[in-house]
Amino acid sequence: MVAPAHAERVRHVVEPAVVAEGLVLEDVTVRKAGSRSVVEVVLDITEDDEGGLDLDRVAQATRAVSDALDAADVIVGEYTLDVMSPGVDRALTERRHFTHAVGHLVTVALSDGGSLAGRLTEVDRSDDAIVVVPVTPGLKGRKPVVGEPVRVPLSDVRHAHVEVDLSGIGPVDDDDSAGHDAAAGKES
Template identity: 85%
Template sequence: MVAPAHADRVRHVVEPAVVGQGLVLEDVTVRRAGARSVVEVVLDVTEDDDGGLDLDRVADATRAVSDALDAADVITGEYTLDVMSPGVDRPLTERRHFTRAVGHLLTVTLADGRTLAGRLTEVDRTGPDDAIVVVPVTPGRKGRKPVVGEPVRVPLSDVRRGRVEVDLSGIGPVDDDEADGAAAGEES
């Protein structure tokens, strides 16, 4: 493992290049892989960016980061540069993470230890404390529809951690009449 100070120097060099691309630098790690170093740069879009982090934007950012690293010469010897997005399993820790997750199912752990699972419908920035609005969803049992609760407003200061849940509910066609008929056939 390469010293954290080395990653800090790399971060200092690549952050202006990333910001110049209109992106946010999430993380930088530098590690050894045999005789060479591997520099991993994790990027994200800004909170109010309507676009996503598509392959073209990653490619442009990769060129900018590579140019910055080459110009500053902060990596000794050969290195491999990996530029990536945070991925679906990244923890939600900042308001911009929640803003990008609006519309998705998520689970949040609150400061008091309780958990709340549901669909994130809004990030409220209008009050004195930023908050998220979650519509609780309890999965239905054996072919039944999920139970949807009333929206819950949670100040971001009360959120210890959060994560987006992979939502497969919309995959594939579902015919409600067939589902009801199958359920009725099972009950008779």
């Protein structure tokens, strides 16, 4: 692993290029791989970005990051640049992470030691809280049990992550019928 100070210098150089592309710089790591360095840059979308981080946006950001690194010459010798999105298994640590996870199943570890699993239905910006509708899987082919919505201040969240939903239902859409919304844990 290359010194953390080196990664900070790289972050300082690439962050303006990432921001100019309308994205957020999530993380930067620099490590050695034989005689060359590997620079890993993790990008995300802003909280209000309704688009996604598709391949075209990643490619465009990669060019901008590469140009910034080449212009500043902060990496000595040859390097490989890997620009990527955080992935589905990333921890939800900021409000924008939760905002983009609305409609998905989440598991939330609370600072009091408790936990909450269910469908994330809302992120309230006015008081920095999330709303999760608890969903307990049904046993032996029965329907899941949907509880009452639980409001959790983000300050009470120790850590959280999106659960991979293999039920085939996927995220809840606003276009779903009221009956399906209630079954999926979304308020009409």
